[in-house]
Amino acid sequence: MKVKFIALITILLLYALASVGCATPVPLTPAPLLVPSVEGEAARATVQPTALTPMPLETPAAPLDLAMRQSVFDEVWEIINTHYLYTDFGGVDWAAVYAEFAPRIAQAPSDEEFYEQIEAMVGRLGDEHSRFLPPQAAQRQDALSSGREEQVGIGATYRDVGDGLILQHVFPGGPAERAGLHERDRIVAINGAFYRMGRLEGDEGSEVRLTVLRPGEASHDIVLTRTRIEGQITPLAQRLPGEIGYLKITTLWVVDMDVQVSRALAQLSAEHALRGLIIDLRSNPGGWRSVMQGILSHFITGDVGAFTSRDGDVPLHIPSSGNPDLRDIPLAVLVDERTASYAEVIAAILQGQAGAVVIGMPTSGNTETIYSYELTGGGRLWVAQEGFALPDGSDLEGLGVQPDVAILEDWTRFSEANDPGIARALRMLSPQAGGN
Numbered sequence: 001m002k003v004k005f006i007a008l009i010t011i012l013l014l015y016a017l018a019s020v021g022c023a024t025p026v027p028l029t030p031a032p033l034l035v036p037s038v039e040g041e042a043a044r045a046t047v048q049p050t051a052l053t054p055m056p057l058e059t060p061a062a063p064l065d066l067a068m069r070q071s072v073f074d075e076v077w078e079i080i081n082t083h084y085l086y087t088d089f090g091g092v093d094w095a096a097v098y099a100e101f102a103p104r105i106a107q108a109p110s111d112e113e114f115y116e117q118i119e120a121m122v123g124r125l126g127d128e129h130s131r132f133l134p135p136q137a138a139q140r141q142d143a144l145s146s147g148r149e150e151q152v153g154i155g156a157t158y159r160d161v162g163d164g165l166i167l168q169h170v171f172p173g174g175p176a177e178r179a180g181l182h183e184r185d186r187i188v189a190i191n192g193a194f195y196r197m198g199r200l201e202g203d204e205g206s207e208v209r210l211t212v213l214r215p216g217e218a219s220h221d222i223v224l225t226r227t228r229i230e231g232q233i234t235p236l237a238q239r240l241p242g243e244i245g246y247l248k249i250t251t252l253w254v255v256d257m258d259v260q261v262s263r264a265l266a267q268l269s270a271e272h273a274l275r276g277l278i279i280d281l282r283s284n285p286g287g288w289r290s291v292m293q294g295i296l297s298h299f300i301t302g303d304v305g306a307f308t309s310r311d312g313d314v315p316l317h318i319p320s321s322g323n324p325d326l327r328d329i330p331l332a333v334l335v336d337e338r339t340a341s342y343a344e345v346i347a348a349i350l351q352g353q354a355g356a357v358v359i360g361m362p363t364s365g366n367t368e369t370i371y372s373y374e375l376t377g378g379g380r381l382w383v384a385q386e387g388f389a390l391p392d393g394s395d396l397e398g399l400g401v402q403p404d405v406a407i408l409e410d411w412t413r414f415s416e417a418n419d420p421g422i423a424r425a426l427r428m429l430s431p432q433a434g435g436n
Contacts, residue, residue: 064111064377071376073105076118076132079373080125085309085384090125097124115379127384129368135378153201154208155229156181159283164188164195164213166412168250171231175224184412186213202226215415237264242430243272246422248280249295252287252342258294262322265298269324276330276429278422279350282360282411286341289369296346297322299331304349307369307386316388331356332425335401336411340364345388347401352390357428358403359421365400
């Protein structure tokens with residue numbers, strides 16, 4: 001069996017595109033970049049960064065004959081059998097799973113139903129990390145890996161929060177920005193119907209009527225004309241009273257997010273030295289290991305933990321300080337229950353080793369590292385292969401980062417000016433930093 005390895009994904013945008021109705025996302029943990037090593041059933045991957053090249057969306061895949069279906073099925077089962085983090089497969093009899101699904105694979109009447117069976121087989125692991133993606137879904141990941149999204153829609157990214165779609169990024173020049181929409185605005189209805197019954201994307205030039213609820217205001221309707229627009233996910237950085245910096249990072253899946261963060265921190269520090277910094281990781285689903293390391297390098301160096309796997313431990317080493325060097329600055333980190341994977345690892349490391357005060361709610365506790373495998377036919381398999389332990393040996397999986405200061409209010413229902421988490425962080429940082 002020949003298996004190629006690659007890791008290309010932007011989870012934040014995948015949530016918006018995987019289903020037009022924007023179903024509630026299941027946080028995925030980040031994957032290091034993988035490249036081919038040796039061939040065979042026990043092929044092992046080596047960790048090495050590679051260039052990312054977006055691919056066209058939704059190229060039709062060739063139909064699978066029975067032999068190719070069997071090959072995909074065998075690849076998926078054997079990769080998990082060889083590389084899955086837990087040798088007991090979380091209590092699942094993995095050999096019995098093979099016997100159960102083998103006849104289903106042969107009997108599936110269409111490729112779509114075949115892929116559904118593969119998804120169901122991987123889902124038996126029950127870890128909320130490992131998963132199979134059919135070819136077209138894998139293509140969507142590739143096309144979004146740079147952090148840029150091309151869409152025919154309103155020009156914004158969003159997240160389903162149960163009672164609406166909360167806007168996370170509003171792209172300059174798009175319909176949403178021209179209509180005056182902002183981050184934290186909540187779309188509660190589309191064309192007069194419950195928001196999950198409608199679509200924000202559609203034909204170029206078509207109109208869509210949105211019912212929008214802004215924190216502290218009554219809902220109102222607006223009509224937007226869908227256009228084709230490309231937007232980029234970027235961090236938000238600004239100065240707050242008392243020379244306190246504010247840095248909001250909504251994802252680590254953008255491959256150059258650490259570079260963007262470095263640039264934002266340099267700009268924040270250019271005019272006057274910062275007296276404190278608030279790092280907002282709320283609802284950040286995690287992302288690339290290299291991005292996490294780059295961000296941490298501004299605040300800490302050395303061995304800060306270890307990745308654990310069947311093959312032993314690998315230290316997480318931060319080799320040198322980033323520019324600007326902010327290792328002595330007072331820090332507050334904002335988190336919530338949707339802060340996941342490498343985002344919560346950042347929070348835990350800064351809390352335990354850089355003196356940061358963590359404010360908010362306990363994080364997701366979803367810190368297993370998943371690796372990506374390219375499969376016959378164009379599908380992709382993500383497999384949980386590594387855990388993470390802090391220097392004291394503690395594991396965040398299933399527990400998450402526990403905040404030093406709990407904030408029970410739902411921050412998404414407040415404007416930025418009235419955000420209880422930001423307000424608490426300012427009150428805590430200003431005395432440390434000598435502010436007013």
